Amino acid sequence: MQENNQTVVNEFFLLGFQSNKLSTMFLFCLLLVVYFGTICGNLLIITLVSTSKILHTPMYFFISQLSISDILLTTDIVPNMLHILLNNGGTITFIGCIVQFYFFCVSETSECLLLAVMSYDRYVAICNPLRYTSIMTWTHCLKLVTICWLLGFTIILSDNVSVSMLDFCGPNVIDHFFCDLVPLLSISCSDTFVVQLEIYLLSFPVAIIPSIIIIVSYVNIVSTILRIPSSTGRQKAFSTCSSHLIVVSIFYGTLFSVYVFPTRGQLSSISKDLSLLYTVFTPFINPIIYSLRNKDIKKAVQEVIVKPLFQ
Template sequence: MGHEWNTSEIPPLSILENDLISHHQAEIGRNQSSSSVFILLGFQNRPELWIFLFVMFLNIYALSIVGNLLIILLVAVDQHFHTPMYFFLMNLSILETCYISNILPRMLGSFLTGDLSISYGGCMIQWGFFVLFGTTECYLLAMMSYDRYLAICKPLHYMSLMDGSLCLQLVSTSWMTGLLTSTVITCFIVQLTFCGPYEIDHFFCDLYPVLNLSCSDVYIVRIVAFFLAFLATVPPFTLTLISYLCIILTILRMKSQAARQKAFSTCTSHLIVVTLFYGSLVMVYVVPETDRLRELNKTFSLFYTVLTPMLNPLIYSLRNREVKAALFRSTRRFHNRIS
């Protein structure tokens, strides 16, 4: 007896065709995304200013690289700087050098050649490193504030608490947190499909301008991004805030005016850097986006991506007598060798 087919269980041909077409379109979308080229509009709407902007950002990049490399070399070769505070400062300079080098060279090239394009792979790599360095800086600044808290609030136990092992653990934790955050969010983004137009209204591949180009459902990605951004910023900012509240209370209880000035001078530079960094982050990612603020967001983004790496070595060196003395000793030593 032959087998009787239940035709009611067989999907209509039109449904099967639609499923195949949808699957085929999705595959085409993924292939198009992986081979597409994005256009970073940035500050390119005024071609007559390209030369001026190129010279300005080139000087900023040069000052940032030279300033941060000087701090790295001074801390590495000068025995006076083999302390926890300068160990953290050296790592911050390494981080800032990588941070600004992830964004500015491509932008300088676009000003010079007029080529505004960046490949899909290049965009994902730039975004991944941006999250890595940004998250790491949030936690590293928190570790530096904790170091200042121990130095000012618990001076008698500072050297025993903040030893070399703890310094390495704190710095490693900062980098590992940044790497984990970057890996997770990048894995979500590379699953998206981009169908065009491929114009990003920013000077680098930032999250929300990129998500606005996706024709996939980005709801889950936005939820994950918000959760990771919360973990990347709120805990270290809270630690930084608590540390400085304790520092300020301790300084106010000091009886000697000279002691108060000395204690406050050791953390003023770091406090200025923290204010610039977190203040610009809040303006870009916390304040609700409007048409009027959309253009300003690119300007505010310059503070934590370009200006902060340049200002860090200037702030720490100009306000630090030890750094200026070390620079003078190194310059005099170099002059004696060549003369």
């Protein structure tokens, strides 16, 4: 289609990972196993939290919501990536690209907010243990989770609409394995100032404010733990939030490396590797981190899965 002597792009070609056939097949098999493990692991967490009375606490309720976000993220990215790997690249329609970008933003935004809520939950549990049950009621937890998901689905709508209204008049090749913001802006022939301004403004409620909540929460948590007289008490208190702290460090570390502190020429190499980490491997390791050395999860597995098998 020709319009004003410019070709209007209605589909994009995703390059994915350009490498030899052996490396491509190895990566395909690895990602297929990781995707299967991600779905099974996160579904297991959701099932255990919903069926086991041991896990009917705010902390595990928030973990189950995080698992839902992880399933949404990896399902949005990985199936199409596997197709791209098999075909050494692949096309995606303009609408399909915008939809993929939208659900990617939804899952990332929701995860940022959920991690902040989980840090607040750990703050109340460790710094105000006597008031924990009165503060973190089920009504309050449901409100917090609802706000996270509503903001996740609505707050980034304006940015997605702005991206969808950009002109793409060629080239249509994206050097990435999914429709991410930076590569889309780099091939647009429109002025992207408004979109970049929206992103800058949205970064405050989506990333900056949650980061501040997490930092303030853990400063108070560490301060409280250090005041505990016994080493056993300090170890027990720290163990309740160590898993969350590891997940936060991995998630925000990679996210900030790609979007906040990118280096010149990063897009085609380091950026794709970091994106692979937080879109594919982080959702895979989250259930492992939360279940590792977790006595409640182990008891729930025995109660919900092991015992029924031997009855």
